[in-house]
Amino acid sequence: MKNDSRLSRMLHVLIHMDQLAGAATSEQIAQMLSTNPVVVRRTLAGLREQGYVRSLKGPGGGWSLARKLEEISLADIHRALDSPRLFAISATVDHAGCLVEQAVNAALSSAFDEAEQALLARLDSISLADVARDFARRARRKSARP
Amino acid sequence: MKNDSRLSRMLHVLIHMDQLAGAATSEQIAQMLSTNPVVVRRTLAGLREQGYVRSLKGPGGGWSLARKLEEISLADIHRALDSPRLFAISATVDHAGCLVEQAVNAALSSAFDEAEQALLARLDSISLADVARDFARRARRKSARP
DNA sequence: GCAATATGTAACTTCCACTGTTGCGTAGGA
DNA sequence: TCCTACGCAACAGTGGAAGTTACATATTGC
Ligand code: FES
Ligand code: FES
Numbered sequence: 001m002k003n004d005s006r007l008s009r010m011l012h013v014l015i016h017m018d019q020l021a022g023a024a025t026s027e028q029i030a031q032m033l034s035t036n037p038v039v040v041r042r043t044l045a046g047l048r049e050q051g052y053v054r055s056l057k058g059p060g061g062g063w064s065l066a067r068k069l070e071e072i073s074l075a076d077i078h079r080a081l082d083s084p085r086l087f088a089i090s091a092t093v094d095h096a097g098c099l100v101e102q103a104v105n106a107a108l109s110s111a112f113d114e115a116e117q118a119l120l121a122r123l124d125s126i127s128l129a130d131v132a133r134d135f136a137r138r139a140r141r142k143s144a145r146p
Numbered sequence: 147m148k149n150d151s152r153l154s155r156m157l158h159v160l161i162h163m164d165q166l167a168g169a170a171t172s173e174q175i176a177q178m179l180s181t182n183p184v185v186v187r188r189t190l191a192g193l194r195e196q197g198y199v200r201s202l203k204g205p206g207g208g209w210s211l212a213r214k215l216e217e218i219s220l221a222d223i224h225r226a227l228d229s230p231r232l233f234a235i236s237a238t239v240d241h242a243g244c245l246v247e248q249a250v251n252a253a254l255s256s257a258f259d260e261a262e263q264a265l266l267a268r269l270d271s272i273s274l275a276d277v278a279r280d281f282a283r284r285a286r287r288k289s290a291r292p
Numbered sequence: 293g294c295a296a297t298a299t300g301t302a303a304c305t306t307c308c309a310c311t312g313t314t315g316c317g318t319a320g321g322a
Numbered sequence: 323t324c325c326t327a328c329g330c331a332a333c334a335g336t337g338g339a340a341g342t343t344a345c346a347t348a349t350t351g352c
Contacts, residue, residue, distance in 0.1 A: 002308045002339055003231075005238040011250040012240070025298065033240045036341055041299065058349030059297045074253065084339090085149075088234040088309095092151040094158070094179045099288065103281035104157040107220065111268045119261040126253055135249035142245065148310055148337050171327065182312055187328065204320030205326045230310095 006043050006081050009033050011074065013044075015132050017053070018069050023062030043081070050080040069132050075123035086116055152189050152227050155179050157220065159190075161278050163199070164215050169208030189227070196226040215278050221269035232262055 013029055026037035026044075033040065044063055047053045054066045078084075089112070091105040159175055172183035172190075179186065190209055193199045200212045224230070235258070237251040 002337095003236040004234050004339065005236060006339080007235055008237045008250060008254060009240065011254070012244070012247050015246045015250070027298085032244075033238075035240070037299090038301090038342070039340060042301090042340095045300080055299065056349080057297080057299045057347075058351095060350070061298050061348090063299095074257075085234045088150050088231045089153055090149040090151060091154045092179075094155065094181070098158070098178075099284045100161045100281050101158050103277050103284055104154060104161070106280065107272055107277050108154055108157070111220075111265060111272070114268065115261050115265040118264060119257060122257045122260065126257070131249050131253050134252065135246050138245045138249055148308090150310065152310085173327085183328090184314090184330090185310095185312065188311095188330085191329085201328065202320085203318080203326080203328050206321070207319095207327050209328095 004084050006084065007074075007078055010043060010047060010077050010081065011128065011131065013040075014047075014052070014065065014072070014077070014128055015069070015135060017063065017065050018128075018132065020064075023056060023060070023064040025062040029063065046082060047077065047080045050076070052076070052080060069128035072128045073124045074126045074128070074131075075120050077128075078120070078123060086119065087112055150230050152230065153220070153224055156189060156193060156223050156227065157274065157277065159186075160193075160198070160211065160218070160223070160274055161215070161281060163209065163211050164274075164278065169202060169206070169210040171208040175209065192228060193223065193226045196222070198222070198226060215274035218274045219270045220272045220274070220277075221266050223274075224266070224269060232265065233258055 013024075013032060016029075016032060017024055026040040029040045029044075030037040041055075044053060044055070048055055048066075051066055052072055053063055055061070055063050091108050093101070093105075095101055159170075159178065162175075162178060163170055172186040175186045175190075176183040187201075190199055190201070194201055194212075197212055198218055199209050201207070201209050237254050239247070239251075241247055
């Protein structure tokens with residue numbers, strides 16, 4: 001199964017957007033992510049619907065933050081991406097009605113559901129501002145000993 | 147991303163194997179899983195390497211348990227399948243050296259690693275015998291009120 | 293108005309890992 | 323010897339994210 005990298009990419013972009021003066025074009029963002037402007041617009045569209053970013057057409061246009069980093073959690077972005085599947089593993093219904101299968105799926109589902117809740121809670125507790133502060137820390141450390 | 151159903155399927159099969167008198171052929175198992183005998187052999191091969199099942203050729207041959215359900219945890223089977231990726235989401239290295247990207251990936255990785263550890267611990271705490279007991283409970287309940 | 297810029301969107305193709313299939317080889321029982 | 327069942331290589335199929343092309347639309351500035 002191929003990996004979904006949208007969450008990682010969007011978090012990266014949002015923090016860069018916060019540090020830029022004006023707006024960033026899809027073209028510029030695409031270069032940050034080593035990808036195509038259309039992919040950027042497609043993915044950012046979801047965040048715009050949820051009010052996290054704005055987009056403007058025409059010269060001088062592009063994408064900019066609509067809210068402060070402090071007000072956005074990592075889980076918010078996950079949800080704005082339509083809550084993609086977190087797990088690569090899932091139960092099956094190969095033989096509907098089989099009680100063995102049902103018992104197996106019940107055991108697996110409870111474990112995975114619990115893990116998902118814990119993970120989302122954790123992602124909800126981290127704001128983009130937290131990540132930006134960690135970035136600033138890394139930048140200071142790097143300039144201190146180059 | 148397509149889902150990985152090997153863990154679910156193998157747990158299902160192992161419990162059925164425990165309840166059968168003799169061995170089960172790949173053909174029979176394939177019918178349980180609504181799939182192909184080759185898929186069954188391919189997947190069970192990993193479990194055989196780890197000593198959880200045996201296979202015999204020729205008439206009367208097939209697959210049988212090599213250990214008791216009590217001695218096998220759900221996580222054991224996950225590992226016997228070569229520990230497939232648990233998460234459908236992952237970090238990226240789109241712009242190596244970017245400290246923002248590194249801070250994002252650090253935040254995501256710690257959250258995902260933590261969730262993975264908790265999930266595996268949970269799967270390690272459940273034995274196949276536990277699931278078999280839950281199956282027996284479901285069977286009793288069903289025969290009680292049909 | 294016109295040209296240039298930038299997003300919006302549809303309609304593809306590509307990529308990747310799990311899944312499914314075919315074919316042939318090998319081992320073991322009757 | 324014949325039949326059964328696994329072992330394995332070498333494909334094709336599948337589904338969803340990612341990438342690409344093409345064109346429409348809106349906005350700025352002359
Ligand atoms: S993409 Fe983060 S610095 Fe270039
Ligand atoms: S597969 Fe037929 S009963 Fe479990």
